[in-house]
Amino acid sequence: MDVVETNNNTLVPEGKLTQFAEKRKATIEDDDSEIKRLKHSVSEFSDNTETKQADVHVPPDGNGKQIAQRLPAQSPKKRLQLDNRNAAGSSNKAKQTRNETFMYGNYKQYYGKRILDKDFHDIRLDVFATQPQLFGGKQLLDIGCNSGHLSIQIAKQFEAKSLIGLDIDRSLAHDAQIAINNMKRASNVSVSAAAGKFPYNVKFVHGNYVLEDDVLLEIERPQYDVILCLSVTKWIHLNFCDAGLKQAFRRMFLQLRPGGKLILEPQSFDTYKRRKKLSDKIRENYNTIKFKPEEFTDYLLSPEVGFSTMELMGQPEHCKAGFKRPIQIFSKV
Known part of the structure; x- marks a missing residue:
């Protein structure tokens, strides 16, 4: 028997060597077949997946036909640019939402800008005093x-x-009423014994002072001795335009008893511009305004409203120039 030395120095009979060669050839052929089968399976799976993904984007055309639509391949740089763009869009939307939240001037920390010391003291109180x-x-x-x-x-x-506080922001009116309720509980005085006394003489309600239609003015009746409208005219003006503010002035007159007083603190028109970007609607309204704050007095004293006189009550001195607004008193005969 002939013996052959293999590559790994093993002595193998020559007949066995032939059998090994045939076996290796069969194994290689089997491997090639398996590789081709796997490639075919992957390709078929990929095609089916793409078709299913495309079906999501293509509505049925009535004939049962479907058209595959592949999304174009994008580089990581392109995807990053798109992600940043989407993030910026979300940020702008969030910013717009925050602005629209305060479109009525209903800032949560509004009084923080007016208070000069730790104990609450609005300088306008000095003028009222x-x-x-x-x-x-x-x-x-x-x-x-x-x-x-x-x-x-x-x-x-x-x-x-008595004092009724009205605000268009439901949450602010709610918080104010909670504050009063807490004061009532802390006072340890019965309602009957404290009737008409602080804090039982204060109530806060939510509502829009501008009526939906001028015809509703016809049912207004005198019920207050004093109406305060402090740093609010700008927000009525920007949201409800000239017509809304004029209606509000007429309503104030109608709600006052004879001899009643309107205490008005209007904002100057140059402060409107800084707030016109709060929303698209406010920007549109701002561009339509023709009734300027310097015309308010003449209008309030005109026959269209009916106040008889106006006097300057005072002008608060404040560290912030923007709050140095004149406070006026309009009297009803």
Whole structure:
């Protein structure tokens, strides 16, 4: 028997070597077949997946036909650019949402800008203190009361008979009423014993002072001795235009009793421009405004409204120039 030495120095009979060669050839052929089968399976799976993905984007055409649509391949750089663009879009949308949240001037920290010390003290109280008789024992309405800090101080300091605070922001009016309720609980005085006394003389409600239609003015009746409209005219103006603000002025007159007073603190028109970007609607409204703040007095004293006189109550001195607004008193005969 002939013996052959293999590559690994093993002695193998020559007959066995032939059998090994044939076996290796069969194994290689089997491997090639398996590789081809796997490639075919992967290709078939990929085609089916792409077709299914495309079906999501293509509605049925009524004939049962479907058209595969492949999304174009994108480089990582391109995908990153798209991601950044989408993120910027989300950021802009969030910013717009935040702006629209305060489109009525209903800033949560509004009084933080007016308070000069840790204990609450709005400098406008110093102006009001020059004529305390305007508030003592009177029924008051505060339009646009925000979180109610100033309203509460007026009712407390000047011993108003009653004060209703109204705000278009439901959450602010709710927070103000909670503050009053907490004061009532802390007072440990029964409702009957404290009737008409602070804090039982204060109430906060949610609502829009601008009516849906002017015809509703016909049912208004006098019910207040004093109406306060402090730094609110700009927000009525920007949201409800000239017609809305003029209607609000007429409503104030109608709600006042004879001898009643409107205490008005209007904002100057140059402050409107900074807020016109709060929403597209406000920008549109801003561009339509023709009734400027310097015309308010003439309008309020005109026969269209009916106030008889106006006097300057004072102008608060404040560290922020933007809050140095004149406070006017309009009297109803």
